[in-house]
């Protein structure tokens with residue numbers, strides 16, 4: 001029998017990243033009955049900075065996630081940020097029978113496959129689709145905006161690193177994989193370089209570039225799903241992570257019909273009650 005726990009707090013807002021963690025929490029609860037968790041609904045609006053207690057850049061929240069973004073969880077006071085790191089942490093803590101994840105000890109190669117695909121989602125699909133979204137829906141029609149956006153984002157990410165390095169030689173004290181693989185900065189810095197050095201002076205270029213890259217990434221998913229019901233054969237955290245983004249794919253003008261395997265996979269996941277329960281708990285109640 002798993003021990004009951006109510007010590008998980010999930011800080012979130014229902015974006016592509018924001019429903020992934022509660023989806024896994026609900027999947028775990030459906031199988032094991034635990035963990036119980038509490039949801040704290042956050043604001044991600046810049047206009048709320050300094051005005052709304054639960055804004056993600058609030059001092060109290062930066063102590064939980066130094067990057068000031070959702071999602072984050074605390075477990076008995078221990079904080080975890082970054083969707084994929086949270087998924088791996090929760091899987092390790094609560095998925096004792098490896099229903100949604102692979103064990104690094106019992107199945108090291110399976111675990112490596114899982115990590116490879118999580119990184120693919122985290123470093124590829126997420127950043128690229130996020131930027132595609134931005135250019136399609138929100139960017140005004142001039143290129144300097146794109147340049148500033150990526151430069152400022154890169155600068156902001158380096159400010160987070162700068163703060164973490166206060167009094168430390170390396171990110172976690174001694175040199176390790178956190179220093180070698182630093183998620184977030186790579187994709188943003190890459191795009192900043194691209195816009196500053198190579199992009200012609202017109203915004204459609206930016207939109208086309210990211211939409212094309214997102215389309216390419218989904219073609220990789222499409223191929224991986226050939227002859228498989230889920231990305232690694234059986235349903236698990238890799239499917240949960242990518243599905244979070246796929247829910248919003250049509251918003252950037254890519255119809256699911258372009259990818260028949262992805263569409264069938266999407267429908268299989270969308271039919272799971274825990275997925276909808278996870279989205280529901282991440283969504284603030286209507287006022």
Ligand SMILES: N[C@@H](CCC(=O)N[C@@H](CS)C(=O)NCC(=O)O)C(=O)O
Pocket residue numbers: 015016017018044056057068069070071081082083084122126184
């Ligand atoms: N790499 C992060 C991305 C998190 C992220 O981009 N969160 C967005 C919402 S989807 C956010 O909190 N934005 C608010 C802000 O940047 O102020 C993860 O996977 O957890």
